[in-house]
Amino acid sequence: MTETPAEAPRTPQPVMGMYDAPMWQSIRDGALKLQHCASCDTVLYPPGPxxxxxxxxxxxxxxxxxRGTVLSWVVFHKTxxxxxxxxxxxxxxxxxxxAVLxxxxxxxxxxxxxxxxxxRMIFKPMPDGFVLPKFVLDTDGTRS
Structure with a gap:
């Protein structure tokens, strides 16, 4: 008898509404786009009307x-x-x-x-093919 490898768990999918679908599409494309107000140049996150x-x-x-700065963090020890x-x-x-992500x-x-x-942000494909934005330490020393 051969064992069947366990299937990788599916990544929980975000609920994509009309306001955030463009953001998730940009993530799938390997970039992050956020809403900006053309009147006052405010960056909107979460996106809205x-x-x-x-x-x-x-x-x-x-x-x-x-690119950004860590404001807060926590480690979960329970799955x-x-x-x-x-x-x-x-x-x-x-x-x-x-914006804060x-x-x-x-x-x-x-x-x-x-x-x-x-x-700095990276785009990590999960085992089920879904792409998630994640971060790595920015060690190259460049800041604008």
Whole structure:
């Protein structure tokens, strides 16, 4: 009798509405685009129908740098979803453009803290083919 290899757990899929579908398409394409207000240049995340700053509906999708600073982080030691076996980390990153994203950092646990560390976004294909935005430590020393 031969054993059948276990199927990789499916990545939980985001609920894609009309406002965030363009963002997820850009991630699948290997870039990150976020909504920008054409009136006041505010970066919107999460995306929506109007700018929360000036209430303009003149919004456009623009690429962002994918670089930012870790604001907060936590390590979960319990598995809640099969696609994310414990331990795994969750970080909050303020992008250079101002938006705050929540994701994972592809790095070993630090001896101290990740808060204040510079990171850059990568696009990681999961075993089921879904692409997730994740972060790595930005060690090349370049900052704009």
């Amino acid at each position: 109007v700018c929360p700053h000036c209430l303009s509906s003149e919004l456009e999708w623009r690429g962002v740098s994918g 809640y979803l099969d696609a994310y076996p414990a331990p795994y980390n969750v970080i909050a990153v303020r992008l250079e453009e101002g 929540v994701s994972n950092l592809e790095a070993p646990l630090p001896e101290g803290s990740w808060i204040g560390k510079q990171v």
